[in-house]
Amino acid sequence: MKLLQALFFPPEQPGGVSSMIPYLQERFNPPHWEMDLFSIPKRIRSKGTEEIKFHTFDWTEFGDSPVVQKYIQTYRDYLWWTKLRIQRPYDLIHAHHPIAGLAMKQTFPETPVIQTIHSSYERELLLNGAIQEGGPEQRFLTSIYRELEHQTDEMLTVSRSFLEYLSPYVDRPGEIQVIPNGYDEKRFKPVPHDNEVAQLVTVCRLVPAKGLDILLKACAELKRKGHSYVLHIIGDGPIRPDLEKMAQELGIYEETIFYGYTLHPEEFMPFFDIFVLPSRAEAFGSVFAEAALCCLTLVGTEVGGIAEQIEHGAGGLLVPPEDPAALAAALESVILDPSYRYALARAGWEKAKREYSINRAVHELKKTYLKYYP
CATH class of the missing domain: 3.40.50.2000 (Glycogen Phosphorylase B;)
Structure with missing residues (x-):
């Protein structure tokens, strides 16, 4: 089985997804499994020009927002990079960011795409004071969840509590599977020590x-x-x-x-x-x-x-x-x-x-x- 793990940030990005995904390869061994990783370099900016349309909502209703404009341009850039760099076919694509999942499904519509939602960008923006509760940015970003449900073949998330958070924004929350991230015990292990303070x-x-x-x-x-x-x-x-x-x-x-x-x-x-x-x-x-x-x-x-x-x-x-x-x-x-x-x-x-x-x-x-x- 030829697998592609589609990330957004490069694999060396600390924390979160990168604590697990780069370390999966050694456990998905040939000949039964082949796994590649894909992400967009940080230097790729404003390359994509493709028109963006979603099936479940009209994003242009929120298009006056700079946050939404940046998100859409990042989606265009990811599409551009995907089409430029991926030549070989895959049996399955596992995406770990909404932009990655949407771009992969648009580029390879016949390939099954599994989408894991690891976190909430809109909630982070709200807590950090970057957007307003109920504003166009929040409504746009939460609309992406239903679009992902419509486009991808299966959705996963990382905790039961986050599944509860997602549930109002999708049509079939009962079909979302919870698989927490896993961590390599060879990297994270105890060291005996005795600190006085x-x-x-x-x-x-x-x-x-x-x-x-x-x-x-x-x-x-x-x-x-x-x-x-x-x-x-x-x-x-x-x-x-x-x-x-x-x-x-x-x-x-x-x-x-x-x-x-x-x-x-x-x-x-x-x-x-x-x-x-x-x-x-x-x-x-x-x-x-x-x-x-x-x-x-x-x-x-x-x-x-x-x-x-x-x-x-x-x-x-x-x-x-x-x-x-x-x-x-x-x-x-x-x-x-x-x-x-x-x-x-x-x-x-x-x-x-x-x-x-x-x-x-x-x-x-x-x-x-x-x-x-x-």
Whole structure:
């Protein structure tokens, strides 16, 4: 079976889809399986000129929006690159971005296309303050889900909670299969260590949706109570200057280290103690599974896929979003009680190995792929 994994970002992009897809190839071995990866280089801009039409809605109703215009031009560029670069036929295409799925089906209408929805672009834009609730951008982007349902042969998503989010925007939500991402245990594994001071780490893009302002306020409360810790923030993004200023104003800049963008955080993540990320929304939250496989104690918000990964009080701790006091209390409990912290980490590690291994994901994907191969 000749498979194409159609990504949007290049495979080396950190986190999310790239935590799994590039590592599938070694598990889909010839002669029964052949797998290629495809994505659009970042340098491809404004190359496509093809007229865009959807079957389920008229996108031009939203065409005055710069966000919509950019999305449509990106779709044109992906179409242009696809037609330029893909010459060989495939038995099946698995797309991991809406633009990839639509472009592949338009280019290869006779080839089965499976579409995984990994996250919600419109929800990210809303949380980051880039678009307005109920505005043309949100209506356009949520209309894409029904178009994908109409165009592709099967839709998948990565968590039950995100399936619930998608359900109002499609006609047949009961046909959407949930297959969480899988992670290679050779890349994410525990390293024995003993830190005298608790080491907190978070790994994410520095945008409002990740709730790092809440984390800094919680850490300020920890310091006010006299608790020792170091907070490591790995990642970059548009609000980094604001977060650095906030850390200074809260008096915790000395306890906080901003690393910026790091290509392979899994290489040193196992040496920390507690992974914390108070996201305002997550379709799945890949970094929690990665941290669990490194045997870190997990502290997150009870939203989206995070709440499916963490069993509160058994495999980590969950707190309400937008609640610095609750987050500080959760962090305090695992900073002050190392035995409790290690027990939570161990239970989270065992669950991640059982439910989020790449072998489990491969097994589920192979069953899905074989439905389309005679």
